[in-house]
Amino acid sequence: MKTIKIGLVGLGYMGKIHLRNSLRSKSIANVAACDVTAKGRKYAKSIGAKEVYTDYKEMLKDPDISGVVVSLPTYLHAECTELAAEAGKNVLLEKPLARSIAEGEKIVQTCRKNGVKLMLGYHFRFSPQFMQLKQSLDKGVFGEAQIAHATMVGPGPFFHRAEGYAPRPVPSWWFNKELTGGGALIDLGSHMIDLVQWYFGRIEEINAYVGHRFNLDFEDYALCVCKTKSGTVATVTVGWFSREASAKFEIFGSSKILSAKRVDSNKAVSLAKMILGLTPDFNLPYVWELQHFVDCIQNDKTPLSAGEDGLADLQAISLAYENATPIEESI
Secondary structure, eight states: OOOEEEEEEOOSHHHHHHHHHHHHOTTEEEEEEEOSSHHHHHHHHHTTOSEEESOHHHHTTOTTEEEEEEOOOGGGHHHHHHHHHHTTOEEEEESSSOSSHHHHHHHHHHHHHTTOOEEEEOGGGGSHHHHHHHHHHHTTTTSSEEEEEEEEEOOGGGSOOOGGGOOOOOOGGGGOHHHHSSSHHHHHHHHHHHHHHHHHOOEEEEEEEEEOTTOOSSOSEEEEEEEETTSOEEEEEEESOOSSOEEEEEEEESSOEEEEEOOOOOHHHHHHHHHTTOOOGGGHHHHHHHHHHHHHHHHTOOOTTBHHHHHHHHHHHHHHHHTEEEOOOOO
16 A cells, blocks of 8 residues: 655644654655744654644645644634645544534535545544444444433643643633633533434534633533434533543443443553653554544545534534533532
8 A cells, every 4th residue: 555645734732642643654654744833843853754844834735745634723723724625635633623613614615625535533433442332332232322421521721731741831722712612612522522423423402501610711611411313312521620531431221331431541651651652552542543544545435533523513512502501600
């Protein structure tokens, strides 16, 4: 199978993960990277990126690049993805798709119009635990899947992830609702709502309770109740209040009750693996996600997490915001 050239835009936390995985992939022959910071470009060069750019518009002119991985802040998704599509590049875009339905629709339409593949960065679809739940559902193991609970909590932007778990200033865009499209619900909720719709079909009704523990202009935790096309009722709970990150999905069926949980390696073990140039266990789904993107380009396949899926998730989240009830905080 012919190897391809990949371009990466944005070298923050996720961008660095994709960069390392791209450089280790046997299916990727060459990697170009773009970042506005000299530090990011220096890092990319130091670990093996052949070309580095300050402006991704220049990078998109390279006719040899087949796919672009976009790991930019949410407010920059639309412009970058649309320009990549117009340049004939397939795109792997980090979630959420966009800040609004209108913005998301334009991204999807532009990719479709230009005949390029658009894949959303939903790494839980590539995590063995969550994939096994999907397989069990498809086989009818649960009988009737009556109720489901999806939960994802963590520190969010209040304790930013960084290389080697070293402290790093939190980018200011995280705290600007106009730039993010919302808070914990659009951030963490994108993953959990995507799993709900992957498992049970489109969400037809959704209501939410949103909390403002930290008195910001967007929610830092939320609980949603969803009714899906298949009839399963699911709750989605997300929050930025926990020092310990956790993601869990439980399905209660008439025949079986099963659950999947993200299992993170011990931090010391993960750090040791990173120092040795190995991939920590919790990052493996990103490896498989990237490989799937490359495979879709090489073999003209539709991505497992396509742009239309990201748009459906954004539509459900937007409806949840419309139907949201604030949670009264007691002091």
